[in-house]
Amino acid sequence: MELASPITIYWDIPAAADTSLLQRVAADILDCRPLMLQITSTEPRLTEDILTVLEQFRDSPVSVILTIPLAAYDDSCRDHLQGSGVQEVLLAVNHADRSGGEGWPVSGLVGISFPVISGNWRELPDLVHSCLDHGITRLVLPMQRLYEGEPPFFLTVREQRELAEALAVAGGAVGLNLTIHDPFLWRAFNPGVPFPQGGCQAANTMIAISPDGGVYPCPSLPVRLGTVGSQSLKEIIASASKKELRRKLLAHPGACWECGELVECRGGCRGRAYVMHQSLEGEDPACW
Numbered sequence: 221m222e223l224a225s226p227i228t229i230y231w232d233i234p235a236a237a238d239t240s241l242l243q244r245v246a247a248d249i250l251d252c253r254p255l256m257l258q259i260t261s262t263e264p265r266l267t268e269d270i271l272t273v274l275e276q277f278r279d280s281p282v283s284v285i286l287t288i289p290l291a292a293y294d295d296s297c298r299d300h301l302q303g304s305g306v307q308e309v310l311l312a313v314n315h316a317d318r319s320g321g322e323g324w325p326v327s328g329l330v331g332i333s334f335p336v337i338s339g340n341w342r343e344l345p346d347l348v349h350s351c352l353d354h355g356i357t358r359l360v361l362p363m364q365r366l367y368e369g370e371p372p373f374f375l376t377v378r379e380q381r382e383l384a385e386a387l388a389v390a391g392g393a394v395g396l397n398l399t400i401h402d403p404f405l406w407r408a409f410n411p412g413v414p415f416p417q418g419g420c421q422a423a424n425t426m427i428a429i430s431p432d433g434g435v436y437p438c439p440s441l442p443v444r445l446g447t448v449g450s451q452s453l454k455e456i457i458a459s460a461s462k463k464e465l466r467r468k469l470l471a472h473p474g475a476c477w478e479c480g481e482l483v484e485c486r487g488g489c490r491g492r493a494y495v496m497h498q499s500l501e502g503e504d505p506a507c508w
């Protein structure tokens with residue numbers, strides 16, 4: 221299956237951006253009529269550029285979810301975001317809060333985004349507690365950004381078991397509205413529950429725009445489809461190369477055909493496998 225237009229667009233906004241370029245990209249996104257726009261900024265404060273972009277989407281039917289660093293969420297930021305039309309604010313943190321309750325803000329609007337990496341995955345049970353202790357019921361483990369040659373993060377099968385056991389001992393994640401994109405992390409949080417997404421959704425329900433304007437099928441799949449500004453986003457989405465990539469992703473990786481778990485994992489993360497093998501035919505290293 222291939223949707224003519226993505227449901228969700230991920231847009232990682234660059235630091236010190238050219239405002240007019242951001243406005244053009246925002247207009248381009250509006251033209252594609254996604255249902256949801258996931259904006260991520262790593263700026264340590266809410267900039268005028270971001271506010272200008274949010275203003276462009278304020279009266280549109282697009283649901284905007286904004287992820288900013290925890291440090292950016294000060295009183296001024298809160299004031300600006302009130303009435304901005306943003307549907308959900310996620311605060312990015314790299315560690316569970318061990319301050320005993322002082323470090324994180326509490327607000328019904330706010331959820332936590334926790335990019336999982338090799339240096340913090342063992343904190344996940346503590347993170348669940350940190351969220352619940354603060355009355356935060358929304359937790360997102362976002363897709364790893366693999367645009368710029370970063371090594372992909374994954375848990376080995378033994379580590380997945382270790383995490384599942386640690387989460388079970390800590391009481392699980394009951395009470396949290398969780399979004400987990402990684403099928404193997406999902407399994408650690410939800411043993412025995414099938415991963416809800418019907419296989420890799422790159423270049424189908426989603427498309428991603430990197431800070432340098434590159435258009436990718438997913439933030440975790442570094443196959444560049446084009447550049448906003450050089451072409452319209454609509455043209456890139458309708459391009460033959462995007463359709464061809466989607467066609468390849470619909471087939472399971474060749475290396476997985478004999479595996480009895482294929483029905484459940486559906487080939488795992490195709491982006492992570494692509495980075496490891498430079499091919500869409502290899503298996504996800506989280507399977508090893």
Ligand code: SF4
Nearest residue numbers: 420421422438489491
């Ligand atoms: S590449 Fe596919 S499987 Fe991996 S995170 Fe993106 S959509 Fe999911």
